[in-house]
Amino acid sequence: MGRRVVITGLGVCAPNGVGLRDFRTALHTGKSGIRHQPKLKELEFSCQIAGEPLLKDNVLNQYFSPLQLRGLNATGLVYGVIAGMDAWKDAGLKRNISDTPLWDYGVIFGTGILGVDKFREAIHKIDDKNVRRLGSTAVVQTMASGISAYLGGLLGCGNQVTTNSSACTTGTEGILMAYERISQGKAEIMLTGSCSDSGPYVWGGFDAMRILPNGYNDSPSKASRPMSATAKGFVPGSGAGALVLESLDSATKRGAKIYAEVLGGEINSGGQVGEGSMTAPNSMAVQRCITSAIANAGINSDDIDVINGHLTATGKDSLEIKNWSAALTRKGSDFPLINSFKGSIGHCLAAAGSIECVGTILQFEEEVVFGNVNCEDVHPEIANIIDVDRIPQKTMPYKPKNIAKASFGFGDVNACVIFSAFND
Numbered sequence: 001m002g003r004r005v006v007i008t009g010l011g012v013c014a015p016n017g018v019g020l021r022d023f024r025t026a027l028h029t030g031k032s033g034i035r036h037q038p039k040l041k042e043l044e045f046s047c048q049i050a051g052e053p054l055l056k057d058n059v060l061n062q063y064f065s066p067l068q069l070r071g072l073n074a075t076g077l078v079y080g081v082i083a084g085m086d087a088w089k090d091a092g093l094k095r096n097i098s099d100t101p102l103w104d105y106g107v108i109f110g111t112g113i114l115g116v117d118k119f120r121e122a123i124h125k126i127d128d129k130n131v132r133r134l135g136s137t138a139v140v141q142t143m144a145s146g147i148s149a150y151l152g153g154l155l156g157c158g159n160q161v162t163t164n165s166s167a168c169t170t171g172t173e174g175i176l177m178a179y180e181r182i183s184q185g186k187a188e189i190m191l192t193g194s195c196s197d198s199g200p201y202v203w204g205g206f207d208a209m210r211i212l213p214n215g216y217n218d219s220p221s222k223a224s225r226p227m228s229a230t231a232k233g234f235v236p237g238s239g240a241g242a243l244v245l246e247s248l249d250s251a252t253k254r255g256a257k258i259y260a261e262v263l264g265g266e267i268n269s270g271g272q273v274g275e276g277s278m279t280a281p282n283s284m285a286v287q288r289c290i291t292s293a294i295a296n297a298g299i300n301s302d303d304i305d306v307i308n309g310h311l312t313a314t315g316k317d318s319l320e321i322k323n324w325s326a327a328l329t330r331k332g333s334d335f336p337l338i339n340s341f342k343g344s345i346g347h348c349l350a351a352a353g354s355i356e357c358v359g360t361i362l363q364f365e366e367e368v369v370f371g372n373v374n375c376e377d378v379h380p381e382i383a384n385i386i387d388v389d390r391i392p393q394k395t396m397p398y399k400p401k402n403i404a405k406a407s408f409g410f411g412d413v414n415a416c417v418i419f420s421a422f423n424d
Contacts, residue, residue: 002183006422008256009091009244011083011193012358015051015237015345018059019086020362027359027370028395032221032344034235040207043200047212049220051237051346052198053079074115074141077150079240079351080195084109084151087242088191092256093155101158104188104250107148108178109242110163110170111194112350115142116201147195159187167409168310169267170194171241171353175417176265178245188250193242196351203236211314212236224347225374226311226340227321227382227391234312237346241354243361258422260364263297263402265417266290276412281316283323286414290327290406293416299402301328304336304418306369306403308360311340312347313374318381320408325385335386337398343373353407353415360405363398364421371395 010020015033017023026033033051040048055078060069063081072078084107088095096102140146145163152161160181166173171194178190196202206212213232216223225231251258268289270282294301307324311317324338325331341359348355363369371394378388399421406416 003185004248005179005182005245005262006248006251007243007259007262007361008246008251009087009093010259010358010361011086011090011242012355013053013079013082014239014355015053018053018055018082020090023359024362024366026344027341027362030344030371030373030394032373034220034224034346036217036220040200045200045207046210046214047207048217049223049235050203051235051348053239071137072141073117073121074197075117075199075238076111076114076195076197076240077141077147079238080109080147080193081150083193083195083240083242084191085154087193087244088155091244092254093244095154096156102156103158105155105157106159106181106187106190107152107155107157107161108164108174108190108192109148109151109194110165110174110350111144111147112165112167112170112196113202114144114146114197116197117199151191155191165350166413167411168349168352169407169409169413169415170350171355171357172405172407172415172417173267174354175243175245175262175357176267176415179262179264182245182247189244189246191242191244193240194351194354195240196238196349198238202238206236222374224313224343226313226342226372227317227375227379228313229377229379231313231317234314234342235346237348239348239351239355241351241358243354243357260361261420261422263299263418263420264293265415266292266296267415269414270412272412278411281319281408282412283319285412286323286408287327289414289416290324290404293404293418297418299418301330303402304328304404306363306400307336307338308356308403308405309338309340310406310408312342318379321382321385331385333387335390337369337390337392339370339372339392341370343375357405360403361419363400363403367397367399368395369398369400
């Protein structure tokens with residue numbers, strides 16, 4: 001059995017709140033971060049809404065020097081640095097200013113695609129034979145591992161510093177990668193998270209696939225409707241979430257605040273066989289991922305009292321509930337309380353798992369289960385499996401013991417992590 005791993009720091013840059021305070025308040029009240037995007041209307045997108053973090057004036061000056069800000073237009077990297085540095089500070093940690101790397105501290109920070117706007121700028125400048133005007137930061141802004149390299153350098157980490165990329169599962173997968181490294185004694189502290197760029201060059205492919213809701217351009221806050229009978233597709237989003245994972249021994253020695261414990265989890269793939277495909281989940285693999293995560297966590301399915309699902313506001317939400325029910329062998333009133341944050345933040349793509357994990361963990365501290373937004377008309381197929389009161393419409397008082405958080409991604413890949421209220 002490996003060492004115990006706890007969460008000692010959280011950071012977030014989400015569509016409905018930048019920083020823990022604003023994000024926490026938004027989840028409590030159901031505030032939406034989905035807004036109309038004039039640029040998408042100008043480009044004649046069918047769906048002209050999205051979830052994008054709103055950065056207040058001069059906020060970047062708190063995280064970047066004037067030199068670093070020159071030519072910086074990779075939104076995902078910006079979001080990741082904000083969330084990552086906030087989580088580091090929240091954990092009571094400081095930057096390494098010595099000449100020796102922090103050998104026991106590392107970074108696993110994922111992304112789907114980084115610096116799309118910078119790529120566009122590079123293409124135009126190169127085509128116009130202005131390659132020398134690209135600037136010295138073009139590479140770090142456009143390579144996938146730019147975010148982990150940037151954070152690793154800011155913090156002076158000497159352990160593993162890497163980037164993972166697994167579509168919508170990226171953030172949740174990264175937590176499990178960091179958990180395993182600490183559990184196995186290969187590190188003491190790992191900063192983990194994920195980020196996703198904003199803008200038409202990221203969201204355009206999904207609009208072209210006609211899988212986004214195009215009937216809510218005048219009422220964006222109503223568009224993302226997980227588990228709803230009137231769900232019309234997912235709303236794209238962006239941002240970043242970050243967590244500091246730490247061995248219990250290290251956290252105890254530092255006297256660090258502990259948000260929750262990571263009991264374990266599972267990562268797998270459906271192989272795109274059977275009913276699985278690039279865009280559709282293989283239910284066999286989804287159920288196996290959930291049951292294996294619970295087994296690896298050393299608990300029983302009955303011990304799960306809350307689920308934060310992937311639940312994207314598409315036709316697959318009913319199938320996800322069916323898979324949870326089958327994996328847990330629980331239904332009706334016996335089913336755990338379940339929520340999805342995508343009703344207020346949209347689907348933040350590679351950043352989804354980490355942002356949602358931050359929200360999931362806050363429920364332990366707040367002693368609540370955050371409500372579901374835009375789910376007043378529960379899909380009848382879901383209502384046939386579980387009692388609708390297991391889907392809280394508003395934030396409700398509750399003391400979670402064990403929360404299962406899952407992310408199921410493009411390419412038929414799955415990740416499920418089990419968080420527990422910390423008990424020494």
